Amino acid sequence: MVNRAEHQKKPLKAMREVNAMKRLDHVHIVKYFGNIIKDGNQGPGMYIIYYMHDTKAAKPSNAALASFAAAQQTLLVDHLLDVRTAVFDKFPENIYILSKYKTDVFKELERKHNVKVTIQADGKSVSIEGTRDDNANFGHSLDKHLKDVFHDFHTIDDRARVQHINDDPEFLETVGLKNNCLVVKHVEGDDVQTAVEPEPLQPATSRQTSCLYSVTLPSGTVCEVKRTDITSLSHDAIVNAANGDLQHVGGLAYAIAQKGGSGIQQECNHYIRNYGKLIEGEVMTSSPGNLSCKKIIHAVGPRWVNGVNHEERTLFNCVDNCFLETEKEKMQSIAIPPISTGIFGFPVDLAVKAIVGAIEQREKKNQYLPQLISLVDNKSDSLQLFETELRQVFDKSPPRKASPVKPSSSIKAGPSHSSSSSGTKTLCCILVEVFFLSVLEPTGGAVAGVSEVFIEEETCKLAIYANSPQDIQRCKLDLDTKLDKAMATIIWKDRSGYAADREFIVQLTQNQIRRLKSEADKLRVNLTVDQRNANIKINGRQADVFKMTEIVSAQLKNIEKGVVEKKEEELVALARQWEYEEDGGQWAKFDLSINKALEDTYLKNANAIYSYETSDGAVKVDIGAMKLRCGGTEINVRRLDLSKPQTxxxxxxxxxxxxxxxxxxxxxxxxxxxxxxxxxxxxxxxxxxxxxxxxxxxxxxxxxxxxxxxxxxxxxxxxxxxxxxxxxxxxxxxxxxxxxxxxxxxxxxxxxxxxxxxxxxxxxxxxxxxxxxxxxxxxxxxxxxxxxxxxxxxxxxxxxxxxxxxxxxxxxxxxxxxxxxxx
Structure with a gap:
């Protein structure tokens, strides 16, 4: 082949006209053919042949050219069409390390395999131009170098740190560049050997009503495990995890009451007034309000106290009582959540065993069971436990496996599969990390202080790529150091005002703690409330920790305000007591808060009327006439000055x-x-x-x-x-x-x-x-x-x-x- 720089290039006719040429000398003609390129101005498949004129060689005659074309046309066209562009992007992280820190590798391979190499702007893929064979040889050589790239994993298992990584898109890149590494979020799994289109991640809403597993019992009852919002089901009955007072103020109970309307709470209040509060294990059935189901079974599960009160047996009986209600009402379907596993603190695995155990016992004893039993939740861990337990008890088959996860070893070399090349760009799957997700399903209203559905990433696994193990270890240390600096921890016992707050920490109700944790979830901080030791700990990103500290302080101030108000109410009651006359002439004391309100109103205007609301309706107290009126009934009221005789x-x-x-x-x-x-x-x-x-x-x-x-x-x-x-x-x-x-x-x-x-x-x-x-x-x-x-x-x-x-x-x-x- 002659040197292109020494000769004049002249275009011959397009290849579609080659068959009109005459005979030529094969050896002679090869010396005159130079580079074959694709003309970007022509249509697809249109190639132009350039030749180099060598002054020392005789120019081939037209007859020689025609003869060559006639004999070698097929071979020549195949050769021309074999020049193609291939893209290597299957292992982008490994390619990045080579392109960033070993650029000489690509120059060497370019010369060795007679191809043109172009590194893409992000450094994570390369395109090459050459023949099929040259491209393939380049790929094999590149694969050997890719295997020389080291990688290891680094797990971040604190959600505040994960949130910091997610919120700062440049964080991983900055730390990686400082340590000559590439740091990316990674998912465990098998290496992909062929080009695969990435599967799109389905939104949470598309998974809300998925049936994960079902089994038919010998009696004909179908038990299914379902990821869904229980308030959307049209079953004959849904089970509500309630408290003994049937006050639906938190968790699932709150969601049901909000979506079902005020009638549910009113019906429960009426039941409590007539029959008293429920004890652990008891149930009560109410109408569904605005929900699609026919009945709501309010089940009072046990609070977990480490098993000392036989909580597992109590929960077992509670579920069995739910089935008794279905039998009494001849219900054909029921949906049961993992009762007591919320603020009552019952371990999920033990709760699942108790619920499935209740089903198993009724099945063995040939007792009534609805035709459909749906075990529902929106959390993956409880759903997996439900499925596993049902399989072990009824199906005897191994549980369905989650996505395969390969155990990671210590620092290891890169992939062993070479990239394939073709005339079109190869599409390779860059995997997306899949972690434990906590999904709050929409319920039609605000639930426990959470106003929107969000997916919370609890942990993430980072993959670190580098040319040496030392770079990787240094990068890990730098990651942890920078994340530590971005975090803050507040321990209430260490605060200057702790003595003042201590009494209010121990007075926090479970509902208040639940709301605080809901706020902590929104801010992605870790909140621990230790009432036994009267302490609160907040850990997370500095700005978020300070926000959460303000929220906790405001809550404690509200409790303090309530304590002060209660003290004032108690003091007023010791000096002034308001009473109303009951049937039979007996006098009963007003509630402390009403007592103080009446006294304050009296001191401002002795003839005023004070009004307030009760479950029985509006109440008006005519202070001037000393009469109480409610629903058409009028009774006497009196004010006792307890301090007057001994002022x-x-x-x-x-x-x-x-x-x-x-x-x-x-x-x-x-x-x-x-x-x-x-x-x-x-x-x-x-x-x-x-x-x-x-x-x-x-x-x-x-x-x-x-x-x-x-x-x-x-x-x-x-x-x-x-x-x-x-x-x-x-x-x-x-x-x-x-x-x-x-x-x-x-x-x-x-x-x-x-x-x-x-x-x-x-x-x-x-x-x-x-x-x-x-x-x-x-x-x-x-x-x-x-x-x-x-x-x-x-x-x-x-x-x-x-x-x-x-x-x-x-x-x-x-x-x-x-x-x-x-x-």
């Missing part, structure tokens, strides 16, 4: 200083009678003398072992609300005991605490939220000591940063008491 006894102590109507702490001057009285009372209980001692400081030092302690200051707590409440409570105790108030024992006792808690107690009260904080030798409760030496111990009165300890003296209404003896 003077509710007066504040004369030693208090102004202002008297607000809370305050007043430092008592050393040496004053009040200071000395408190000091003496404190010292005497240390066993160093009597109440008549004058050298109280000496006594105090001796009882503490002369360790350099001293009294720093004594403060008087002026809390008019608590003081009046104390007087009224003493009057209440005296009334119960049938004694005069001065005969009720009120003992000055001691309580040691820490600096964060002392103001909470003095401004509020001794609250159950603090029980067991420092010690609880005889069980949970608020502890007081007769001897100050007991409360002065460091484990009760924790020293602050300055080494100061705090002890409260308080008068406690003890009433009658007796001394116990240890058995």
């Amino acid at each position: 003077t006894e509710l007066s504040l102590p004369s030693t208090w200083t102004k202002p008297l109507d607000v809370y305050g702490e007043v430092t008592i001057g050393a040496g004053t009678p009040e200071y000395t009285a408190v000091e003496t009372a404190f010292m005497s209980t240390l066993g160093a003398g009597t109440l008549d001692d004058t050298s109280v400081e000496t006594a105090f030092m001796s009882t503490l072992g002369a360790r350099g302690n001293s009294i720093i200051e004594i403060k008087r707590v002026q809390n008019p609300t608590l003081y009046k409440q104390y007087l009224l409570l003493r009057k209440e105790v005296a009334k119960r005991l049938g004694r005069q108030e001065d005969q009720v024992e009120t003992t000055p006792l001691w309580h040691g605490t820490d600096v964060d808690t002392v103001s909470k107690i003095t401004a509020g009260k001794f609250d159950r939220g603090y029980i067991g904080k420092n010690a609880a030798m005889y069980g949970n409760g608020t502890y007081f000591a007769k001897n100050s030496s007991y409360s002065a111990q460091p484990q009760y009165s924790h020293p602050d940063a300055r080494g100061h300890r705090y002890i409260i003296q308080t008068r406690v209404i003890t009433g009658d008491w007796t001394k116990g003896h240890k058995v």
Whole structure:
């Protein structure tokens, strides 16, 4: 072949005219044919032949050309049409590493196989131009280099970190480039050897009504496992996982009540008023409201307490009672969710065994079963467990396997299959990672604070590609370091205001906790509420953690507000009591909140009318006429002033200083009678003398072992609300005991605490939220000591940063008491 640069190129006729040529010298003509290219300006399959004119060789005659064409036309056309473009993109990650960090590989292969190589912009695929054989040889050579690329996996199993990766599309690329690696989200599975179109991911809505498995029992009953929204089913009955009060305020119960309408809740309220609350294992059947089913069976499953209350047997009986309801109503179909596995905390696997066990027992005993039993949920783990249990009990066949997952080894080389080439672009499947998904199905209304359906990625597996194992290990460390820096953790016990919040954490209801966790799910943060230890932990991305902290703080503030309001209501009830007359002339007390509302209204306008709603309808209280009207019925109302007969006894102590109507702490001057009285009372209980001692400081030092302690200051707590409440409570105790108030024992006792808690107690009260904080030798409760030496111990009165300890003296209404003896 002559050098193209030295000769003039001249186009011959198109190949469709070659058959008109004459005889030529085969050897001679080959020297004049140069490169054969596809003319982009011509139509498909149209090729132009270029030849190089060699001045040292005689130009072939037309007759020679025609002869050559006649003899070699078929071979020549085949050769021309064999030049093609092939695309190699089957293992894009491996190709990327070569194109990014070993560019000399492609240059070497280009020269070796006489092909033109073009690396695509993303670096994850290459196109080549050459003959079929050259392309194939290139592919085999490339495959050997692809196998030299190392890869390993790195699992991120924290949803906050996964969310950070998902929200920052440049995160993986940035970390990879820094460490000479490529980091991508990966799915386990077999290597793809042929070009396969990727299967589109179906939206969640298309899977909501899929039947995953069914089996026909000997009795003819069909049991099916179904992924669906239970509120959309038209079965004869659907089972609602309810609480004993039949208040549908959370989870599935809330979804059913919202979609079914207010009539469901009203019917349940009516049942509770007439028959009382349900106990665990009991069921109640109601109408379906606006739902498509015919009946709703409200089943009260057990709360899980580690099996100590035989919860599995209770759940078994609960499901059996559901079937009894279907028998009584002659129902032919029923849908059952995994009862008690929500906020009741029942382990899903044990719940599934109990539910299927109830079906099995009725089948064995030839008892009534509906023709169709649908075991439904929208979570993959419970559905898989239902299927597995049904197969083991009734089908005896192995459970259906999920998508195959190959165990990953340590760092290993790349793929062993070579890419194929053809005249058209090869379409290769780039796999998409499939992880555990938690899908919240739409229910027609807001469910548990969740206003929309979302798919939450709990974990992800990253594939890391590099030229060396060292690069991969360095990349893993860098990934974890950067993710750690993006995260934050808030532990409520470590916060400065923890002492104030502690009592409200233990008062969180399960419904409130569920709503907080729902908010945490929206923000993709991890929330742990430990009421046993009165602690809350939030972990996730910094910005999201701070948002969640604000939400939790607002919830605790609401509880605090409720606690304060309840204290106010209790105090009002001790001084003013509103009552209504029942049949037979008996008087009944209004609810505390209504009592306070009536008193507040009365103080503003003694002739006003106060209205409120009850389950029986609207109620109006005519304060001026002292009448209550509801549904055409009118009854008498009265207001009792409990403090009026002994108003003077509710007066504040004369030693208090102004202002008297607000809370305050007043430092008592050393040496004053009040200071000395408190000091003496404190010292005497240390066993160093009597109440008549004058050298109280000496006594105090001796009882503490002369360790350099001293009294720093004594403060008087002026809390008019608590003081009046104390007087009224003493009057209440005296009334119960049938004694005069001065005969009720009120003992000055001691309580040691820490600096964060002392103001909470003095401004509020001794609250159950603090029980067991420092010690609880005889069980949970608020502890007081007769001897100050007991409360002065460091484990009760924790020293602050300055080494100061705090002890409260308080008068406690003890009433009658007796001394116990240890058995």
